[in-house]
Amino acid sequence: MRHRVHEARVGRLASVRPDGRPHIVPCCFVADGEVIYSAVDAKPKASFALRRLENVRVTPSVSLLIDHYGEDWSTLWWIRIDGSARVIESGGQRDRALDQLRSKYEQYVREPPPGPVIAIDISAWRAWP
Numbered sequence: 001m002r003h004r005v006h007e008a009r010v011g012r013l014a015s016v017r018p019d020g021r022p023h024i025v026p027c028c029f030v031a032d033g034e035v036i037y038s039a040v041d042a043k044p045k046a047s048f049a050l051r052r053l054e055n056v057r058v059t060p061s062v063s064l065l066i067d068h069y070g071e072d073w074s075t076l077w078w079i080r081i082d083g084s085a086r087v088i089e090s091g092g093q094r095d096r097a098l099d100q101l102r103s104k105y106e107q108y109v110r111e112p113p114p115g116p117v118i119a120i121d122i123s124a125w126r127a128w129p
Contacts, residue, residue: 025052082125
């Protein structure tokens with residue numbers, strides 16, 4: 001199961017809005033032991049004051065869904081990672097996370113993520129099959 005996390009390229013980060021409604025966005029990510037990192041990258045955005053960052057600051061409970069779809073349904077799989085998230089604005093942990101993200105995503109070598117990093121401390125893994 002964990003090897004699939006390292007191979008997958010895109011996940012969907014689900015957080016909780018202050019009014020209790022769900023909020024989900026696609027994201028790039030990297031796994032480091034029992035922590036998942038995702039950075040606010042330079043893809044076009046109206047600002048770096050993103051809903052997901054505010055959601056995590058107010059309610060740190062999140063889920064990350066990673067999946068694979070194929071026309072051959074015998075190859076389908078998904079993994080859901082639940083955890084407690086925090087926003088890292090600067091410092092050594094952010095720098096290490098960005099190094100790992102650059103190792104996984106060539107695009108981040110050319111254009112490093114300028115925004116904060118979300119760190120998810122994993123509390124549970126669920127997978128199918």
